[in-house]
Amino acid sequence: MSTLRRLSLIAVAGALFTTAACSGSDAPSNDATNQTEVQEVVPGGEITIAATSPITDWNPISANGDTTGQRQQQWPLYPHPFLTQPDTSVVINEALLESADVVESDPMTVEYVLQDGVQWSDGTPISVDDFVYTQAVQDPSKCAECLAAFTEGYSDITSIEGSDDGKTITMVYSEPFSEWRALFNYILPAHIADGYGDLATSFNEGFVQNVPEFSGGPYIIQDYTDGISMTMVPNPNWYGDGPNLETITTRYITGQGEQLTALQSGEVQLVYATPTVDTMDQARQMQNMTIQTGSTLTYYHLGMKTTGDVMSDAALRTAIATALDLGDMRNRTIGQFAEDVPQMKSSVYVPGQQIGGQEAYQDNMTDLGIGAGDAEGAIAILEEAGYQVTDGKLIQPDGTPLRDLSFLTLGTDVLRMELAQIAQQQLLAIGITVTIDAADGARYSPALREGDFDIMATGTALDLGPLSLQQWYGTDAPRSFGYSNEEADRLMEAAAAELDPAAQIELMNELDRVLMGDGVVLPLFGTPMMAVYPNTHGNIFINPSKYGTTMNIEQWGLLAEPTAS
Amino acid sequence: MTGMIVRRLLSAVGVLLLASIVIFTVIAVSGDPLADLRDRQPPVPPAVIQAEEARLGLDQPLHERYLSWIGGLFQGDLGPSTIATRDIGAELTSRIGVTLRLVVVAVVIALILALIAGTISGLRQRRFPDVVLTPMTFVMLALPSFWMAVLFKQWGIYFNEQVGESVFATVGANSVPPPQGFVPFLLDSAAHLVLPTLVLTLVHFATWSRYQRTAIAESLAGDHVRFAVLKGLSRGRVVRSYVVRPALVPIITVVALDLPVLLSGAVITETVFQWRGMGGFLLESINLRDSNAVLAWLLIAAFAVVVFNLIADLLYAIVDPRVRYGN
Numbered sequence: 003m004s005t006l007r008r009l010s011l012i013a014v015a016g017a018l019f020t021t022a023a024c025s026g027s028d029a030p031s032n033d034a035t036n037q038t039e040v041q042e043v044v045p046g047g048e049i050t051i052a053a054t055s056p057i058t059d060w061n062p063i064s065a066n067g068d069t070t071g072q073r074q075q076q077w078p079l080y081p082h083p084f085l086t087q088p089d090t091s092v093v094i095n096e097a098l099l100e101s102a103d104v105v106e107s108d109p110m111t112v113e114y115v116l117q118d119g120v121q122w123s124d125g126t127p128i129s130v131d132d133f134v135y136t137q138a139v140q141d142p143s144k145c146a147e148c149l150a151a152f153t154e155g156y157s158d159i160t161s162i163e164g165s166d167d168g169k170t171i172t173m174v175y176s177e178p179f180s181e182w183r184a185l186f187n188y189i190l191p192a193h194i195a196d197g198y199g200d201l202a203t204s205f206n207e208g209f210v211q212n213v214p215e216f217s218g219g220p221y222i223i224q225d226y227t228d229g230i231s232m233t234m235v236p237n238p239n240w241y242g243d244g245p246n247l248e249t250i251t252t253r254y255i256t257g258q259g260e261q262l263t264a265l266q267s268g269e270v271q272l273v274y275a276t277p278t279v280d281t282m283d284q285a286r287q288m289q290n291m292t293i294q295t296g297s298t299l300t301y302y303h304l305g306m307k308t309t310g311d312v313m314s315d316a317a318l319r320t321a322i323a324t325a326l327d328l329g330d331m332r333n334r335t336i337g338q339f340a341e342d343v344p345q346m347k348s349s350v351y352v353p354g355q356q357i358g359g360q361e362a363y364q365d366n367m368t369d370l371g372i373g374a375g376d377a378e379g380a381i382a383i384l385e386e387a388g389y390q391v392t393d394g395k396l397i398q399p400d401g402t403p404l405r406d407l408s409f410l411t412l413g414t415d416v417l418r419m420e421l422a423q424i425a426q427q428q429l430l431a432i433g434i435t436v437t438i439d440a441a442d443g444a445r446y447s448p449a450l451r452e453g454d455f456d457i458m459a460t461g462t463a464l465d466l467g468p469l470s471l472q473q474w475y476g477t478d479a480p481r482s483f484g485y486s487n488e489e490a491d492r493l494m495e496a497a498a499a500e501l502d503p504a505a506q507i508e509l510m511n512e513l514d515r516v517l518m519g520d521g522v523v524l525p526l527f528g529t530p531m532m533a534v535y536p537n538t539h540g541n542i543f544i545n546p547s548k549y550g551t552t553m554n555i556e557q558w559g560l561l562a563e564p565t566a567s
Numbered sequence: 568m569t570g571m572i573v574r575r576l577l578s579a580v581g582v583l584l585l586a587s588i589v590i591f592t593v594i595a596v597s598g599d600p601l602a603d604l605r606d607r608q609p610p611v612p613p614a615v616i617q618a619e620e621a622r623l624g625l626d627q628p629l630h631e632r633y634l635s636w637i638g639g640l641f642q643g644d645l646g647p648s649t650i651a652t653r654d655i656g657a658e659l660t661s662r663i664g665v666t667l668r669l670v671v672v673a674v675v676i677a678l679i680l681a682l683i684a685g686t687i688s689g690l691r692q693r694r695f696p697d698v699v700l701t702p703m704t705f706v707m708l709a710l711p712s713f714w715m716a717v718l719f720k721q722w723g724i725y726f727n728e729q730v731g732e733s734v735f736a737t738v739g740a741n742s743v744p745p746p747q748g749f750v751p752f753l754l755d756s757a758a759h760l761v762l763p764t765l766v767l768t769l770v771h772f773a774t775w776s777r778y779q780r781t782a783i784a785e786s787l788a789g790d791h792v793r794f795a796v797l798k799g800l801s802r803g804r805v806v807r808s809y810v811v812r813p814a815l816v817p818i819i820t821v822v823a824l825d826l827p828v829l830l831s832g833a834v835i836t837e838t839v840f841q842w843r844g845m846g847g848f849l850l851e852s853i854n855l856r857d858s859n860a861v862l863a864w865l866l867i868a869a870f871a872v873v874v875f876n877l878i879a880d881l882l883y884a885i886v887d888p889r890v891r892y893g894n
């Protein structure tokens with residue numbers, strides 16, 4: 003027996019030694035930064051990017067192809083009129099366009115002027131035909147069978163004409179459309195579509211099923227092995243500056259942990275993902291790595307139902323909004339690993355966001371007196387409305403105790419679960435008991451859409467400005483969960499049609515005050531992102547848009563002088 | 568023997584048919600395959616949702632969907648995927664190949680080692696080498712397979728760092744791009760195969776060797792062994808014919824039960840080492856809510872269970888004459 007015990011101890015000691023040897027605990031920790039300035043790089047080199055999922059649909063603007071991962075991977079293959087900068091400003095893509103402006107406001111007319119020599123990889127010029135095709139497949143009146151992801155704005159375009167040898171493209175809209183810069187984000191090649199068949203066939207089958215052998219961007223696909231990897235090399239007919247790297251390989255690795263291990267083993271050189279405390283620690287333990295963190299235009303927020311037996315009472319919603327400490331929520335969640343990502347005090351713009359060169363973000367929350375964890379203030383609001391807090395329990399004006407409120411959250415999302423738990427603690431101070439409804443993926447979204455909750459935590463992408471908000475807060479909108487406010491509808495409609503940035507910013511901030519005043523949205527913080535790569539590489543940024551980090555892929559390269567770790 | 572095979576085959580068909588009904592119903596009510604599409608921001612047009620519902624047959628009643636699906640199976644059509652470009656049958660074929668590549672070597676090594684180690688341990692209980700093998704296997708059994716996989720992976724990375732060469736690969740079945748030439752390709756494949764094979768081998772060696780040790784110990788205590796010894800048979804013959812052979816029946820059962828699980832995908836090992844095999848196929852399909860792909864996987868898993876149980880029955884008859892004569 004003693005021999006057995008001795009041998010067991012030796013085996014356990016061996017295992018512990020191995021673990022200790024592998025942990026690399028002596029490695030220096032790296033600090034995360036948010037580098038946004040272009041650094042000097044040299045031509046040549048390669049990089050392997052870790053991606054979670056392979057391409058399942060090669061058409062980046064089809065309903066199935068328009069997903070975050072696929073958009074990011076296919077960005078280098080297409081021409082794009084506008085680019086989102088790391089600071090959230092939207093600028094013209096000078097490689098493709100000389101200019102793009104609204105030249106008439108009634109009817110709204112947009113004029114794009116192409117640069118000389120812009121062309122597809124096979125030498126065919128990028129022309130008005132490509133704009134005409136890309137518009138038609140996203141306009142249900144021209145192609146009802148086309149399975150496009152997004153049709154708003156495209157269906158307002160009444161004509162597209164080319165002039166000046168096809169260099170100038172003029173579009174007329176039936177209605178003013180403030181988010182016109184978000185259209186034509188991927189321009190599809192009309193001459194390739196011709197070879198696939200009619201509009202619906204080319205869009206739903208040709209572009210969907212075939213690995214692109216063309217490119218209108220800096221890189222072209224050299225090889226794609228389904229589910230394993232995609233290799234891109236420079237487009238020989240690229241018309242812009244760069245690209246610098248000779249080969250860009252995307253390696254499909256599911257799971258952030260596995261991606262970081264692959265980075266550690268040198269099998270990939272870039273991990274771009276949403277960080278957690280654990281993954282950030284793991285990244286910081288690696289030597290000679292650059293770690294960037296930043297936030298995006300997609301933000302986390304809480305929301306309250308504004309209809310139903312108890313939540314229809316504005317006083318109760320206001321009290322809840324007043325009692326919640328949203329800054330504390332930020333500090334106790336992403337504050338642990340993404341210190342640079344600030345608390346949001348607006349539900350319509352992220353901090354620092356610019357629209358048309360103007361600062362758009364405003365703190366509308368403080369003026370409304372919500373989100374600061376003011377339990378006394380919340381109780382005062384409740385008492386004025388006839389509620390009482392007795393023995394730690396909130397009693398309604400009719401004398402009955404308030405029922406437990408249901409907090410809907412996604413059970414698999416650690417961050418949203420933490421938010422629910424913190425809210426649960428905070429609301430106890432005003433006598434409200436919260437039960438957490440940790441729904442799985444299959445139930446969460448339908449429950450959200452149908453308003454099967456009292457309070458919820460979710461995320462919203464703000465890439466489309468007023469249109470992004472309309473999907474949640476417009477009357478009878480796809481996700482409105484019963485919310486309806488005429489003033490909010492009016493403001494959203496006006497902002498969607500407002501072409502003057504200053505006026506639009508004003509309308510949006512007014513909308514923000516209405517939405518937060520109703521308690522229908524309580525903003526928290528932008529979704530943090532993390533980019534980890536060897537410090538030999540440069541110009542890889544956190545891009546706040548839904549198109550991700552590959553937006554400036556032609557600038558990526560090997561640094562002339564590698565940074566110190 | 569033939570009669571037994573026919574009976575088993577008929578029963579297997581019945582089991583598979585029943586399994587198909589249960590599996591189809593459970594999958595059909597377990598979630599919305601278009602949930603991701605419905606959740607997009609901005610929302611996709613309703614016409615797109617309707618078109619996808621029609622393509623996937625979600626607009627039909629459940630029984631019609633089942634009949635259409637089972638009818639398609641007999642024609643080799645596993646049904647449409649939620650991913651328009653995905654050919655479920657073709658992908659499964661390639662995934663099975665990858666899993667077999669990973670599993671076969673590990674199973675063969677683990678089985679041989681388990682038989683040897685378990686037999687020696689059983690024959691020399693509480694003496695060397697049993698006093699070494701027993702605690703060793705207990706340690707292996709105590710280690711969760713995901714932890715062991717991560718440990719080996721980290722150890723491989725650490726080793727590579729120390730020698731300054733990429734001796735062990737930790738991602739996928741081959742490098743990207745794969746090396747040119749037969750020998751470099753073979754070496755590259757081996758570098759990718761070593762760590763996951765080691766993990767799978769150790770996990771199964773530990774379990775199987777314990778079963779074999781117990782079976783040998785039980786066999787040794789049997790009256791038939793005592794009788795053979797009293798008859799004056801040589802030690803070698805007693806061990807071969809009266810101890811080891813009857814002790815193979817339990818290990819055949821255990822391996823027959825484990826193999827379908829392994830062929831359905833060594834999920835943890837495939838995930839940790841990023842092999843694109845059957846386990847990954849199931850996880851991805853669940854993630855994509857691709858119900859026809861999940862159905863196909865489950866059907867293959869059910870088929871594998873039936874087939875390996877049939878093989879186990881046949882092996883019983885070969886190893887243990889009582890089974891043969893009893894029938």
